Each structure stands twice: as structure tokens, then as C-alpha cells.
Amino acid sequence: MKTKAIITCLVTAAAIILCSCSSGKAEEKKISSEIFAMDTVMTLTAFGDRAEEAVKAAEDEIYRLEHMFSAEDKSSDIFRLNQKKSIKLNEDTGYLMDKAVKIYKDTGGAYDMTVYPLMKLWGWGTDDHRVPSSDEIKKTLEYVGSDKLTLDSDIIKEEKNQGIDLGGIAKGYTGDRIMNIFREYGITSAIISLGGNVHCLGNKTDGSPWNCGITDPDQPDGEKLLGTVRVTDKAVITSGGYERFFRDEKTGKVYHHIMDPKTGYPAESGLISVTIISRDGTLADGLSTACYVMGKDASVSYWKKHKNEFDMILVSSDKSIYVTPEIEKYWEKT
Numbered sequence: 001m002k003t004k005a006i007i008t009c010l011v012t013a014a015a016i017i018l019c020s021c022s023s024g025k026a027e028e029k030k031i032s033s034e035i036f037a038m039d040t041v042m043t044l045t046a047f048g049d050r051a052e053e054a055v056k057a058a059e060d061e062i063y064r065l066e067h068m069f070s071a072e073d074k075s076s077d078i079f080r081l082n083q084k085k086s087i088k089l090n091e092d093t094g095y096l097m098d099k100a101v102k103i104y105k106d107t108g109g110a111y112d113m114t115v116y117p118l119m120k121l122w123g124w125g126t127d128d129h130r131v132p133s134s135d136e137i138k139k140t141l142e143y144v145g146s147d148k149l150t151l152d153s154d155i156i157k158e159e160k161n162q163g164i165d166l167g168g169i170a171k172g173y174t175g176d177r178i179m180n181i182f183r184e185y186g187i188t189s190a191i192i193s194l195g196g197n198v199h200c201l202g203n204k205t206d207g208s209p210w211n212c213g214i215t216d217p218d219q220p221d222g223e224k225l226l227g228t229v230r231v232t233d234k235a236v237i238t239s240g241g242y243e244r245f246f247r248d249e250k251t252g253k254v255y256h257h258i259m260d261p262k263t264g265y266p267a268e269s270g271l272i273s274v275t276i277i278s279r280d281g282t283l284a285d286g287l288s289t290a291c292y293v294m295g296k297d298a299s300v301s302y303w304k305k306h307k308n309e310f311d312m313i314l315v316s317s318d319k320s321i322y323v324t325p326e327i328e329k330y331w332e333k334t
Contacts, residue, residue: 028189028205031055037066038171040195046182047189047205054185058178058192065177068092069170071116071163072125078164082116086157094154096166096173096282103169103286104146107302111290112261116163117143124257129246131255137264144261172285175199175235179281196243198236199281209330212236217273217315226273226315227333235281239288240273240315241266260293269295272317277327278310287312296322 031051034043042062046054068090070076077093089097100113117140123129132140143161150157158164171194179201182190190201191210200210209230216224220242229236241256248255260267274292276284287310291299296314303312303324311327323331 033059035059035062037062038070038174038195040171042192042194044178044192045190046185046187046201048185048187050185051187051190054182054187054190057181057185061177061181062174062194065092065170065174069096069166071165071167078166081156081158082163085160085162086155089154089156092173094156096169097151097156097164099173099282100166100169100286101146101149101151103283103290106306107287107290107294109145109147109261110293110298111168111286112144112146113164113166113168114144114146114149114158114162115259115261116165117161118259118261118264119165119257120163122255122257122259124244129255131248131251132264141264144264168289169282169286171195171197172235172237172281172283175281175285196238197281197285200231200234200236203232213334214238214273214275214313217242225334226321227313227331229275229277229313229327229332230330231277234277234279235284236275236277237281237284237288238273238275239292241292242272258289258292267293269293270316271295271299271314273313273315274299275313276310277312280309284310300324 028047029049029051030045030047032043032045033055034041044055044058067073068076069078071078071082073079077087077089081087103111119125121132121136121140148159148162175192175194175197178192179199182201188202189205192199198212203209209232211228211230213225213228216226217240239258241258244257245254256266258267269292271292274288276288278284291312294302296316299312299314307326311324313331314322
């Protein structure tokens with residue numbers, strides 16, 4: 001894995017661009033790094049006297065959690081569980097699974113960490129994508145459902161043929177952990193991008209909020225922004241079908257990677273981009289997937305019951321944009 005120092009005012013990610021230039025305290029020590037982990041490019045920037053130590057500790061934590069949560073690493077908790085069907089969890093994995101089950105229940109199963117068999121069936125995580133038959137999907141759906149898991153204290157059990165993939169929530173948790181590490185080192189201003197998952201600590205060094213740009217789904221290369229949102233001490237996490245997809249050679253139809261756990265097919269909810277803004281990055285990561293699956297109406301209804309926990313920006317296939325009222329004053333369409 002490659003690490004290099006970078007000094008930049010623009011952090012680019014698959015789904016979110018961060019405009020973080022600041023003309024604030026020129027004397028504030030700034031340390032940035034770029035690494036590749038969890039199958040994506042990650043950028044970390046921290047300001048402060050102990051910024052170098054903080055960024056190094058954050059890198060170490062990313063690699064530790066990558067090793068722990070990977071569905072492919074043979075020594076990880078998740079790989080061992082998917083093979084043995086019953087293991088004792090470490091503290092981080094146990095916390096994350098508890099959180100995943102809660103989001104699963106709260107969203108009526110729209111977010112489900114047990115979609116791993118479906119992801120494998122469609123060839124996600126490989127270069128061999130395929131459109132399964134309806135019979136294959138129907139059979140695989142029998143293994144999907146977090147309610148089929150047995151979680152007893154720190155012991156978790158899967159049913160036969162089940163599988164877990166924490167890819168839809170692990171980077172959110174990783175971002176939360178990095179923010180905690182930065183605080184431990186006395187950092188009060190920092191910004192990170194974990195492959196589209198952006199986490200902001202405090203404000204910029206000039207005291208103004210961080211300005212996060214949401215990528216236009218029609219131009220995911222980042223050349224055009226849909227708009228910008230100003231945040232302080234929050235995660236800004238986007239999910240979109242434009243991030244990973246393939247075209248069926250026979251029909252020409254495009255299929256994306258965000259699976260609907262109820263149908264076994266990529267979600268067709270009428271949404272093409274979902275951005276969740278929350279102090280809880282783990283929650284934001286899970287809800288960005290759940291709301292994409294639920295669609296606009298169900299997501300708005302869910303938000304009304306949990307408005308103290310998060311805000312959101314929804315982009316529909318007709319290009320209309322819905323912004324929750326609490327964040328609207330911080331949102332500016334480009």
C-alpha cells in the first residue's frame with residue numbers, strides 16, 4: 001500500500017468533492033496523506049501541533065479495521081464467520097454488527113448486511129458480472145435477512161449458506177474511529193475522505209464550516225457539482241448507482257451494485273443519489289444505502305421520525321432534488 005504526503009485544497013472522491021481551502025491560520029501545522037485501503041483511495045488531512053502523529057495513527061487504524069472487516073481476508077472476523085458460521089466477535093465487529101442489525105430493523109430491512117450471497121451471485125467484487133436467472137435469485141433470497149442471524153453477547157451465528165458483507169457500513173464506522181483518534185491527539189480541525197465517505201472535524205482553521213460538494217450523478221468524474229453543503233463536525237456520505245455498474249451485453253440494460261434485499265435485484269426506487277449528513281458516520285453510511293433502496297417517499301417518512309439524527313439530500317431519476325428543511329439553509333445548488 002502506498003502512502004504519500006499531499007498538500008491540496010480540493011479532496012476528490014467517487015461521490016463527493018470537498019472544497020476545503022482556507023485562508024485561516026497560516027501558522028497552523030497541516031499534514032495530509034493519501035492511502036489505498038478498503039478497495040478505495042482515502043485522503044486524510046489534519047491541522048495542529050500533533051497532526052503528523054494523528055494522521056499516522058489514523059492510517060494504522062484504517063489498516064487494522066480493513067483487516068478485521070474484510071469479507072475476503074481469510075483471517076478477518078467476517079471471513080471466518082462466513083466460513084465457520086459461528087465465531088466470537090471482537091469489540092469493533094460486535095459493535096458494528098449491533099449497529100447494522102438496528103438499522104436493518106429500523107428501515108424494515110432496506111439495509112441488510114446479509115446481502116453477501118446476492119452480491120456474489122451478481123459477481124460484485126469481481127470482474128465477472130452477470131445477470132442471474134429469476135430462479136437463482138429466488139433461491140439466494142432464502143439466505144438473506146439479518147433476522148436469521150443469532151447474536152448472543154459476543155457470539156454470532158449464521159444459518160447455512162448465509163453470508164455477511166459490512167461494506168455498506170464499515171467505512172462510516174472507520175471515519176468515526178478516525179475522528180475519535182484525531183480528538184485524542186488534540187486535533188480540532190480535520191477532514192477525511194474515505195472513498196466518498198467524508199467526515200469533517202470541527203470547522204476549517206479560519207472558523208468557517210467545511211464546504212462539501214455533492215457530485216452530479218450525470219458526471220461522476222467530479223467535473224460538475226450538483227451543489228454544496230456547509231457542515232461542522234459531521235459526516236457527509238453519498239450512495240449512488242452510478243458508482244459501480246455494468247451493462248448486460250445481451251439486453252444493453254445497466255445494473256448497479258446497490259441491491260434491494262427484498263427483490264434480489266439492484267434497487268429501482270426512483271432515486272439516483274442519496275446523501276446523508278449526520279454526526280454519526282456509521283449511521284449515515286447505513287442509511288445512505290437504506291434510503292436509496294426505500295425511495296423518496298419512504299425515506300422522507302423515515303426522516304420525519306428520526307430528524308434529530310440525520311439530514312439528507314435526495315436526487316430522483318427526473319433530476320429533482322429534495323433537501324430536508326433543517327439542512328436546506330446550508331445547501332446551495334450550483
